[in-house]
Amino acid sequence: MKHETDVILSTEGLGKSFDGLRANHDIDFTLRKTQVHALIGPNGAGKTTFVSMLIGRLEPTDGAIWFDGRNVTQMPAHKRVAAGMGYTFQITSVFARLSCHENVALAARRKQGGDAAKVEQVVADALSRVGLADRTADVAGDLSYGHQRLLEIAMGLASAPRLLILDEPTQGLAESEITAFKALIRELSAETTILLIEHNMSVVMELADEITVLNFGEVLARGTAAEIHANPAVQAAYLGTEAS
């Protein structure tokens, strides 16, 4: 087994079929600690299916998932989160009727437990890092779409994961917000590992240490930004279509 000490997450032959339809097939994937790793691929390439299996929202049909040296394939989602995974949804999924503070506090409390002062500190810190410090008392559902995405990220931060999976975090963000987001990720990458599912190529190219490309549910290529950029297969399957 390949758990080198610097690998935080890996999959072996991971696959998922829906009623015989193969959404993911035989994916071997390795994620190194403190890396920013981007997962890209055209629409319908199976990215969300893949991360859903990682976090435990979907049960794989074949293969295994290893997190921190442990086989977590059968582990329920909440235990994976407790073990150190964090996840933000592709479609905004905040607690719309609760305040921003409570949203983030819920994320912080699982780890901090009953230590109210510590929770307050984590919440304030997370909100200010995403730039929502002045919206603490606002009801989450009243925020703009972009702010809700930032709130999602704040919730991810507050749960202090060792691996943060961000599913299309910049979707719907304004250009200025994207710039701030990039800065935030750079800052975060010092302390935590980040798996980024992203459409926005500029974000990917600027942030990712390593990139994995999915196509038709299989791994098409893997490498640094420059390598992927130069890969003809990727260009054909993905960048080509993107460019046209």
Place this chain on the structure above:
Amino acid sequence: MTETTSKTKTSGLIQPTRRGALKTLAMGAGAAATMPLWARYTSAQSAEPIRIGFGKHATGIGAAYGRWYERTSVAAIEKINGEGGINGRPVELVTEDDGTDPRRAAEVLEKFANQSNCDVAFGTLFSHVVVGAAPRAGELKLPYFVCSEGHHVASGMLNRWTMQPGITDVKSQISAMAPFITDVLGKKVTMIYPDYAFGYDHRDNLAPAIEAAGGEIVGSIAIPPTETSFTKYFPQIPRDTEVIYHVMIGPAVLTFVKEMGEFFGPSRPEIFGFIDSLEATDLTSPGLEFLDGTYFWEGMPRYLQDDAPDYVTAYRDAVGLDANGASVSDPSDVSTSAHMFSCWETLHVIKAGMEAAGYQSTEDRQALIEAVEAMTLMEAGPAHPGGTKMFNGKTHQVFGPQYISKVEGGKLVVQKTVDYEETMYPDEVDYTSMSF
């Protein structure tokens, strides 16, 4: 009568300490709002009418009974008032719907005792409602006169404040019927009864009574009270059955009897029923033709009998019954004759009890109970149109005549009257030895 407890002056309303606190507060300026209420308690003087709380089954499964119980009670109160009221005071009926529901019935008793300032409560029919409400009556120290025919009173499960002086209980009704069934109709009896407490009174008492009379129970079929279709139960009737004994209650009674007729077709055994199976139901309803020639128990005849005494016709006129036992204003509105007379008689017992006790105010409630407990023979007459009865003060239960009627041309004709002497059984309780 054993009067071991000395008469304590209980208000029956609130415990003394709280009342004391209340009075203290009432004297303060801040509690002025409670004054009118107090005024009501203390001014219960002789000019006030005597209030009788009537828990009416206005809704729920007992509604047909409730409607007729109320009519009978209103007529009785009118008569009593026409004759000068009770102890010179007019009588007023305070009616509350108990929804044929035990919890609601208990609340209604509270309302009677504490809000509408009733002197007594009366009139409950359905046994689960009686059982649910009676403990409250005991706590409120409110005389509670039920008209239920359940064996719950005489069995000793209730309390000193609950009595049944107007209607014979099921246990003695059955012991009165059993000899007739075995002598005239047949020895092998199959009983069909509702699968709930009222039915259990029948189940538990019929077998010994039939056996004592030389017959045997060959089949026993319990039907859930919520059932709406009955044919599937009838095949359980043993083929050698000579007599069907049936008693049913609730909104589906007509279906029950109709489907029984359809099941037997032309080859029916003898059938003996408690009229409960067809109370408030027209005997000439389509599908009931087969009942001609069958027998029914009646607590008091529904149809005007040829030899009816004057006080019976007077009672029927006062309640508004035509010769068929239906409302004079609506011939399709059939009464619950076999039971509702108990309201009339109970109200007259209350009157007699209050007069014997010199009843003045709610303080005399205990004296009222003791006065009724002292009663024995109740002669047939305007106050007791259902016939001569014997009251047993120890068991709080009355024993009266029972009627066996035959369906002839769509009418019930009395064949036999069983006097109260034949309906008595040994005491199972002595309420007079219990404290108030």
Place this chain on the structure above:
Amino acid sequence: MTRRDLTLHLGLIAGLFALHFLLPAYHHGVFARVMVLAVYAIGYNIAFGYTGLLSLGHAMFFGAGMYGVGLASYHFAIPALPAWIIGLGCGALLALVVGLLALRTEGVSFMIVTLMFAQAAYLVILYYSEYTRGDDGLVIPGDMRAIGSWDLSDEGTRYLLAWALFSIALMLSLWLVRHPFGRVLVALRENEERARLLGYDTGGRKLAALVISGTISAAAGGAYATMFGYVGASFAGVQYSIFALLWVLLGGAGTVLGPFVGVLFMTYLNDVASGVTEAYMLIAGVVLVLLTLFAPQGIVGEIRRRFWKDLP
């Protein structure tokens, strides 16, 4: 727990204590009953209001407490307090079993499954009529209705005990919803998937919430049995499940004070309406429809929305 929260809720408790001395006899009795039923509603509110579990079967928990107490007192002559604890245990156990099964479903299916379980429980009461006396029910013997020298059939004692039970349930519910555990229940109600992916064991929390809710409901049922002396099958019928829903919706689902306000309001509404018409349950129907249409948050919920944003 903020000071304002405490003042408000302790204020209500103090007010109810003062009413013990002020209320005229009839209303004194009504309030005692309202407080016990409010405890049932508080229990229901924890499942429905805070955790979002729409159950139509809570009457079985109320009934479990009631029959736990009733059967223990009636058949085994167990005195009030131990009997009540048996009742609590029955409710907790039933809630655990029902929860383990029913919580595999959600939404509409959960509602129907709880309804079916409750119906089965109701029928079980009727089926074992030899012990339960079926529809007729049991009258709890007078000497079983005492805790030490306190006679529970005494109006004053009963009021104070109902008041004590209600106060405990109210403060417990306030403490619970302000506690991180309670916050997670709210998160579950709002967005279960999100809560799960924040690392909360949603299945376990829902089960815990249902067991707490069922136990409180059973506490109310058991108290009702000893305090009012009667145990009957109709209390375990579907109507009492609907009542709980109605009270909580009317008062305000997901508010601490809502259950009490709902029971109080509905009780007096029925009391007044039954004097006007036989069809007083019509009022309940109209109220339910109007609530869903115009005030889904209920009375206290509307107050929270308009005036007092962080009312618990």
Place this chain on the structure above:
Amino acid sequence: MEFGPYLMLAMLEGAVLAAVLALMASGLSLVFGVMRVVNVAHGEFYMLGAVMAWVVTQFMMGLGGGPAVNFIAAAVLAPLIVGSIAAAADVVILKRLNYDPERVIVATIGLLYIIQQAALMGYGPDAKPVVAPFNERIALPWVAWGENGLEMYYPWGLSTTSYKLFVIVAAVVILAGLRLFMTRSRAGLVMRATQLDGEMATAFGIPVERVYAIVFGAGAALAALAGVLIVPIQQAHYLMGGDALLLSFIVVIIGGLGSLAGTVVAAVLIGMSDGIISVFFTPTLAKIIATLAVALVLVFRPQGLFGVKNR
């Protein structure tokens, strides 16, 4: 009674119950299938159908109609009236809730009380009979091995009535008609399209709101029709909707929520087993077993016994 004829009788009785249940439950299933909401007031529409049948026949009797004419009038008018009431309730209440499943449940519980209590006020608390258009007792034969080989005879008690047979036939005809309507007519297609995807249907110009109102009305009308058919056997009573609702829930769940064919199969299963179980068990125990079984089906096989997992 011997076992064979007993079973036969139980099955006949079961078939009558199955017929009525199938009608009523298809109404519930239709509403759930198309609108994805549970109508808790469905039992009250059944009750209202029975009550309306009584009202119509009383009115017609005043005009001097015979039982057959009166009954036909009731069978036509009662479902129409009840269906209109339901459609109105949909427009006034459910539409405003955006058909949110949980809020609809609460609102229809309210509707349940409103209808039930209105019936109490307007119609009264008594059970009242409606005369059947025809009701002859039909004795049924049975065969047994006798001295001369196979013999046919009429066992004691084995019988049914012409009206009960009519109820079974009528239900079969109506359900066959409903199926034809749903699969062959344009309106049926529109309903099924709406069932598959409300938003898509809107995009294709289907007036979804009107379809919903019609479906809700039609579901109630089916329940009312069941009420009309049963009332000559059972009488109309304002509390009759409760048990009927529970049974319909059971049928719809066993059959698979929203599946019409499954509903009919389940109605036959439940109706028949109600008759047949009563041969072997006491009725209360049978009900306990059936209720628990349904709960467990929902827990472990939420798509129903006959449903296919789709969503």
